[in-house]
Amino acid sequence: MRHSTIRQLEVFEAIARLNSFTRAAEELFLTQPTVSMQIKKLTDDIGLPLFEQVGKKIYLTEAGKELYQTCQGIFEHFSRFEMAVSNMKGLKSGKLRLAVVTTAKYFTPRLLGTFCQQYPGIDVSLKVTNRERVLERLTGNQDDLFILGQVPESIDAVSEVFLDNPLVVLAAADHPLADQKNISIDRICEESFIMREPGSGTRMATERFFNDHNKKLKVRMELGSNEAIKQALVGRLGIAVLSRHTLALDGPMGQLAELNVEGFPIERHWYFAYPSGKQLSVVAQAFLEYLRHADDYLEDLSCRHAISGHCPLLKNG
Missing domain, CATH: 3.40.190.10 (Periplasmic binding protein-like II)
Structure with a gap:
């Protein structure tokens, strides 16, 4: 263990916590071969296996469990030291x-x-x-x-x-509903929706809103990022519920419209x-x-005046 490095322990801790070599590599901005090599060196130093694989899942061995507890203690001490030094330095x-x-x-x-x-x-x-x-x-x-x-x-x-964090209904600027006012929930449910992935806070809030109104959405597509959804909207693949913040800095200029839908924005x-x-x-x-x-x-960030047409990122508000 004296030959083991802090980096090796960081890699091990991330794998143990995430139960995944791939996710640990992503979190630490390392390649998977680098992660595997660090674990091999650590395992060689200890002389016992740290993980065992059953099917596609990995589990900590007894030695791995002991090392994971040790890592948590080590990193907690480092964190306290960093905090103490930070406090000594103040905000300089x-x-x-x-x-x-x-x-x-x-x-x-x-x-x-x-x-x-x-x-x-x-x-x-x-x-x-x-x-x-x-x-x-x-x-x-x-x-x-x-x-x-x-x-x-x-x-x-x-x-x-x-x-x-207001959630609004967005569509392509030339969508047939873009110029309409007080669009009913029944009418909006006739449209195809582009949704974030399951587990997304935006998706959960959207589903909760429509469930509360006993409505079922027609989900055409699930995408893992707001940017992909905005591009799908511009491509006229459907409509979506997103945070108004997603438009504040880099929304496709003039290509999206905020629809005036009953019950929106959802206040989050x-x-x-x-x-x-x-x-x-x-x-x-x-x-x-x-x-x-x-x-x-952030006075201008949330486009608070979008409804009245003053947000430069939206057509007709």
């Missing part, structure tokens, strides 16, 4: 680790830009991934703060609303969260306080 320097769901990528970098202008010595790590993995990272206390939709009650975490919110009992560093505390004033920095 330090690290901020954020994990956000994919839709939050439309405003988080802009928030970070203003924050880092105020505190240029802070090093920021931003992880953008889907809701399921953000919740995994939250449960595993892998980052300082997390930005996502509402946190499930089953997760022991502190969370607070800091920004509105963005939350910041962190595990209950977690001691935040001085940098994380500063960013948390900064998030509480996010509206002041």
Whole structure:
């Protein structure tokens, strides 16, 4: 073990936590051959197998379970040391680790830009991934703060609303419904829908809305990203419910329309969260306080005036 490196332990911990060599490689930005090589070296140093494979699934051996507990202790000590050093330095320097769901990528970098202008010595790590993995990272206390939709009650975490997240119905700018007002829910359900993947917060909110109205959607296609959905809309493959934030910075200019549908927008919110009992560093505390004033920095981001036709990204509002 004295010959083992911190990197090898990081690779092992990621595989053990995610139960996947592939996902560990993605999280650590490594190739799969590199991950396999690091585990082989670690296994050789220990002299016992750390994983066993049954079918397509991998499981920790007894030695693997012991090492996983050891890794958690080691990384917890490193985290405390980093926090102590950060607190000693104040806001002149330090690290901020954020994990956000994919839709939050439309405003988080802009928030970070203003924050880092105020505190240029802070090093920021931003992880953008889907809701399921953000919740995994939250449960595993892998980052300082997390930005996502509402946190499930089953997760022991502190969370607070800091920004509105309206969900709207979008279509191609030349869609037959683009110029209509007060479109009924019955009428909109006649259209083909392009949906995010199962587990997406946007999808869950959309399905909940229509289920509450005893309506069933005609799902034509499932896509794993907002960008792919927007391109499908421009291609006239259907309509979709997305966060208005997805249009704020890089929406296809003039090619999409927000439909005026009964009951929309669906009012949702963005939350910041962190595990209950977690001691935040001085940098994380500063960013948390900064998030509480996010509206002041993002006045034009949510296209609040889209309905009245003032949002430049939408045709006819």
